[in-house]
Amino acid sequence: MSEHSIDRRFRLNGASDISVSFEFFPPKSEKMEQRLWSSIKRLEPLAPSFVSVTYGAGGSTRERTHATVSRIVNETCLKPAAHLTCVDATKEEVNEVIQAYWDAGVRHIVALRGDPAAGLGEKYAPHEGGYRTTADLVASIRSIGDFEVSVSAYPEKHPESPSWDAELDVLKAKVDAGATRAITQFFFDNDHYFRYVDRVRSAGITIPIVPGIVPVTSFKGISGFAKKTGASVPGWLAHRFNGLGDDPRTSELVAAAVAAEQVMSLADDGVEDFHFYTMNKADLVYAICHMLGLRENRKVRTSVAA
Template sequence: MAIHTLYPAERGNLRLSFEYFPPKSDDMEAQLFDTVAALSVFDPAFVTVTYGAGGSTKARSLTAVQRMINDEGFANTAAHLTCVGATKAEVDAVVDEFINKGVRHFVVLRGDPQGGIGARYEPFPGGYENAAALVAAIRAKGDFEISVSAYPEKHPESPDVAADIDTLKRKVDNGATRALTQFFFDNNDFERYLERVRRAGINIPVVPGIMPINNLAGITKFAGLCGAKVPEAIVTRLIHLDESPEERVKEATHIAAEQIVDLARRGLRDFHLYTMNRSPLVAAVCDLVGFERMAPAAAQSRSAGAAA
């Protein structure tokens, strides 16, 4: 098994960010903010809150973002936005609503086709045609942080990686300041992609998206829809552990930690973790890598300062 813990001197200025999704019920809301509290001890540089296609989670996203900023102390909470299922005026109104809630960081995505992943994408009548156009509209409103998506294994709708990188460059030319990648499991794929991105003259941070594997069957199906792959070596390590949940979690922790450590040793300093609104596996990964936990008093002061 690979070395999966960084030495103190290697940890340097590593930074974490976490993705959450808005809750659909009171019970899910409690779980979300229990997770936020549990992971806040790792002092993330920012957190993001997703947004359903066509504004399907608009109210819940707004509420979650507002609570993140005002109650949980995450001033740099990023609100996701998509172009799907809304006119430009409707999207602009949502942007303004987020800004009025204190948002200064957006994650701008085109969004999945209204017919679902795999369906043909068609811009909404009178809407923004793609993420690059929405980036330009938000940039025109002010000096915001704007993160966008990137795909180390190519977006499933792109004809090739070169086209994918051209799309990323248009977003950067229109004002994007950071790219957050789709999850991947082969660091060589990411390194090859990053080399091509840099050769294309794209110099913004490209932050690897890390997905700890809570459920092998679920992540394999999701990866297939997203154009990502789960290497056979990872499948082999997990597939026989379905009936041994403690061992499965331990092995999944090692897999994600090994990926982060290897990327850090290749020079990456920022990591974006997809939490699925669950803290145990993500926290175990962060601990195994060697990310420092804030003292309880410091973590509590973040929320107290927000509430003041």
């Protein structure tokens, strides 16, 4: 038995040093809303540090995001983080949303430049009268309220960045504007994450860089999304899912194993915070967290049952 696995078996017993957070997306139908709330209730007893709710391309889910976040505040023990983007809105409109979040009891915003309404891969153009960059948005959020502000980070470089220097300059501008945490785009090769953290620290940036983890619920879907976001899909990952296109049950088991391997390896190398892109599918994430050593918080479970 390796030294790593021995260390892991004892060090993660109870996972007192592990922190997790979860990302959900707002529902588009009554059926999706039921699935969302089933996922939230499934994961709530794990007492995540926060849960975030996404914002569709072009701000297309603005109202649903606000409604979901408000319900999380009122009906759960969770601390919600609302996604907010710069696209398709004036500064005044965005500021109204920020103030509405504050009034609803939200104290954490995930600030993003956002994607055009046409979707990923289309050229971004700032809205006339709107915020031009994420750093501008972060500065406004911090001026309106004492929010915690998370921003995005790209271990394999944002597809629009011409160089690593430019990439790090963008992150530094967000931090200088008041960002308190960065959450990475998903990745499958942990070396990408560690090389990125080394670059960030060498640039004098000290905020936490939390790895974003995505269970591969659909290999075809994740592969397509990865191409648009600049994330690589290694050959070994494709091999794991080869031949499972018509076997969703086995694909789900393989997805759990792959994600568990990744997070356990990151934990072995000292990573303590993980952000899971749940895709509103809680069982896979719950199983991975269980393997990390997390167990249900009895106080939270009592509140959920009540």
